[in-house]
Amino acid sequence: xxxxxxxxxxxxxxxxxxxxxxxxxxxxxxxxxxxxxxxxxxxxxxxxxxxxxxxxxxxxxxxxxxxxxxxxxxxxxxxxxxxxxxxxxxxxxxxxxxxxxxxxxxxxxxxxxxxxxxxxxxxxxxxxxxxxxxxxxxxxxxxxxxxxxxxxxxxxxxxxxxxxxxxxxxxxxxxxxxxxxxxxxxxxxxxxxxxxxxxxxxxxxxxxxxxxxxxxxxxxxxxxxxxxxxxxxxxxxxxxxxxxxxxxxxxxxxxxxxxxxxxxxxxxxxxxxxxxxxxxxxxxxxxxxxxxxxxxxx
Amino acid sequence: xxxxxxxxxxxxxxxxxxxxxxxxxxxxxxxxxxxxxxxxxxxxxxxxxxxxxxxxxxxxxxxxxxxxxxxxxxxxxxxxxxxxxxxxxxxxxxxxxxxxxxxxxxxxxxxxxxxxxxxxxxxxxxxxxxxxxxxxxxxxxxxxxxxxxxxxxxxxxxxxxxxxxxxxxxxxxxxxxxxxxxxxxxxxxxxxxxxxxxxxxxxxxxxxxxxxxxxxxxxxxxxxxxxxxxxxxxxxxxxxxxxxxxxxxxxxxxxxxxxxxxxxxxxxxxxxxxxxxxxxxxxxxxxxxxxxxxxxxxxxxxxxxxxxxxxxxxxxxxxxxxxxxxxx
Numbered sequence: 001x002x003x004x005x006x007x008x009x010x011x012x013x014x015x016x017x018x019x020x021x022x023x024x025x026x027x028x029x030x031x032x033x034x035x036x037x038x039x040x041x042x043x044x045x046x047x048x049x050x051x052x053x054x055x056x057x058x059x060x061x062x063x064x065x066x067x068x069x070x071x072x073x074x075x076x077x078x079x080x081x082x083x084x085x086x087x088x089x090x091x092x093x094x095x096x097x098x099x100x101x102x103x104x105x106x107x108x109x110x111x112x113x114x115x116x117x118x119x120x121x122x123x124x125x126x127x128x129x130x131x132x133x134x135x136x137x138x139x140x141x142x143x144x145x146x147x148x149x150x151x152x153x154x155x156x157x158x159x160x161x162x163x164x165x166x167x168x169x170x171x172x173x174x175x176x177x178x179x180x181x182x183x184x185x186x187x188x189x190x191x192x193x194x195x196x197x198x199x200x201x202x203x204x205x206x207x208x209x210x211x212x213x214x215x216x217x218x219x220x221x222x223x224x225x226x227x228x229x230x231x232x233x234x235x236x237x238x239x240x241x242x243x244x245x246x247x248x249x250x251x252x253x254x255x256x257x258x259x260x261x262x263x264x265x266x267x268x269x270x271x272x273x274x275x276x277x278x279x280x281x282x283x284x285x286x287x288x289x290x291x292x293x294x295x296x297x298x
Numbered sequence: 299x300x301x302x303x304x305x306x307x308x309x310x311x312x313x314x315x316x317x318x319x320x321x322x323x324x325x326x327x328x329x330x331x332x333x334x335x336x337x338x339x340x341x342x343x344x345x346x347x348x349x350x351x352x353x354x355x356x357x358x359x360x361x362x363x364x365x366x367x368x369x370x371x372x373x374x375x376x377x378x379x380x381x382x383x384x385x386x387x388x389x390x391x392x393x394x395x396x397x398x399x400x401x402x403x404x405x406x407x408x409x410x411x412x413x414x415x416x417x418x419x420x421x422x423x424x425x426x427x428x429x430x431x432x433x434x435x436x437x438x439x440x441x442x443x444x445x446x447x448x449x450x451x452x453x454x455x456x457x458x459x460x461x462x463x464x465x466x467x468x469x470x471x472x473x474x475x476x477x478x479x480x481x482x483x484x485x486x487x488x489x490x491x492x493x494x495x496x497x498x499x500x501x502x503x504x505x506x507x508x509x510x511x512x513x514x515x516x517x518x519x520x521x522x523x524x525x526x527x528x529x530x531x532x533x534x535x536x537x538x539x540x541x542x543x544x545x546x547x548x549x550x551x552x553x554x555x556x557x558x559x560x561x562x563x564x565x566x567x568x569x570x571x572x573x574x575x576x577x578x579x580x581x582x583x584x585x586x587x588x589x590x591x592x593x594x595x596x597x598x599x600x601x602x603x604x605x606x607x608x609x610x611x612x613x614x615x616x617x618x619x620x621x622x623x624x625x626x
Contacts, residue, residue, distance in 0.1 A: 003523035007435035011449045018452045021467045028470040079365035105611045107551025118379045194355035224460020226554040251462045274466040
C-alpha cells in the first residue's frame, strides 16, 4: 500500500508540475495581459524602447521557418523511412537507422554553430548570388527569394530546422511502416504491383493518419527549437521581406533578448511570447499524439 | 481439341488498334497528317505499360537512396566541421585551466566541464528514481481511472515541450523568487527534461516484459512491492539504465533551459546557490562573440561535448540495445 502511494505521488508530480507551469506563466504575464490584453498579439511593432511589444512578427517568423522545415524534411524523412523498412536488408537498415538516430543526439547548439560558421557562409557564397538574379525577373518569386546575400536569414534557419527534425520524423514514420501488417504488402505484390505502387498506393493510404501525425510532430519540434535558430536567423523584428532577409522567431527573440530585458513590461512581454509558444506547441502535440496513436491502432 | 487451342491462340494474336496517346487522337479528329498507327498486340501493350511502371519504381528507389545519402552527407559535414574547428581550438591547457574572459587568449574550459558534469549528474541522480517510480505506477497498478491516462498524456506533452519554455518557467518560478541565477535552478530545469524521458523509456521496457513473469510470482503469493523490486526491476534493469544514460546524454547538451536558470560564471564557483560555468552556455556566449580566440574555445568545447554525447550514445546503444533473449 505504502509502495503504491509513493509511486502514485511520483506520477502525480508530473501533473502538479504541468499545472504549476501554466499558473506561473499566466501569473507572470499579468502586466502585459492586463496592460495590452490580446491586442499584444496583433501588433507589428516590437520596440522595447517605447514599450511597444507586438508579437505578430515573431509569430509569423516562427510559422514560416517551421513550414519551410516541414516542406524540406518530410519528403526526405518519408524516403529514408521507406528505404529503411522496405528496401534494405535488415542488418544494413538497423545500422542506418542508428546513424540517423545519432543525428538526433547532437545538441541543437552544435547545429546552430555549424549553421552560423559553415552553412550560412555556404549559402552566401554559392546559393544566394546564383538564386537571387535568377528569380529577379519573375513577379512573385523575386519577392519570396529576395533579400541580400548575407547567409543568415529565414531560409537558412528553415533548412537547419529541417535537418534537425529529420531524424524525429523519420523514426516515427519508420515505426509506423514497420508495424503495419505484412498481409497488405503481400496482397499487393501478389497482384503484380511494383514496390513503388505497394508503398504509395497501399502502405501510405493505410498509415496516412500516422504519417500526418509524424509531420505535425515535426512541426511542433520545429516551432519550439531555440538555439539553432537563434544563431542563424539574424534576429530582426521586421515583417517578412523575403526568404533571404533576417527575421525572428518567438524562441529566438526570447533567447537573445531575455538577458537585456529590464523593467516590468519587457520581461513580461517575453514571458507572454513564451506562453503563446507553449499554447501553440501544446495544441499541435496533442493533435499529433492523437493521430499517431490512431495510426498505430488502425 | 484443336479448335480450343486455336481460339486461345487467336486471342493472343488478335491485333488491336491502339491510339498511342491523346495527342494522336486529336490529330485524327482534326484530320491532320497522322503518323501511321502502330498495330500493337495485347502482349506488346502489356509490355510497354509494365516498362513504364518498372521505370517509375526504379526512379522511386533511386530517390530513396539519394535521400539517405544526402542526410548522411549532411551528418558527415556537421561532424567534419566540429572536428576540424574543434581541433584548431584544442590546446594542452584546455582541460586544466579555467575560462578566460571573452576575447582573451589562453585558458581552458575546466570549470565549465566541472559545472556541466555536476548539474547533469545531480539532475540524473534525482530524475531516475522519480521517473522509474512514476513508470511503475503507470504499468504495475493498472486501474480503470483517468489518473493514469492523464499522467501519460501530460508526460508526453512535457517530453516534447520546447526546452526554452521550461527554462522560462524555472526562471519565473525560482530565479525571480530567489533573486539570483543558481545551480539549483539549473538542476530543476534539467529535471523537467530528464524525468519525462525516463518515465517513457522505463514504461516501455516494463510493459514489454512477458506477463508470465508477474503471474508466476503472484501465484507463489509474493507481495506486490517484492514482485516489483525483485522481478520487474531486475528484468527491466538494462532498459532502465539505457534510458537514464540516454537522458543524461540529452541534458548534457541542453542550452536553452540553462541560459535562464544557471547562466554561466566566468569565475570558478562551486556553490549550488550561485551561477556556475557550464559547457552549453559557454559555447553560446563564446561562439556569439566577435573574437576569434573565444570562438575557437567555443569550438573546442563543442568538440568535447559532441564526442562525449555521441560516444555515450554509441556505447549504450551498442552494448545495451541488443535484442533481449526471448524467454521460452
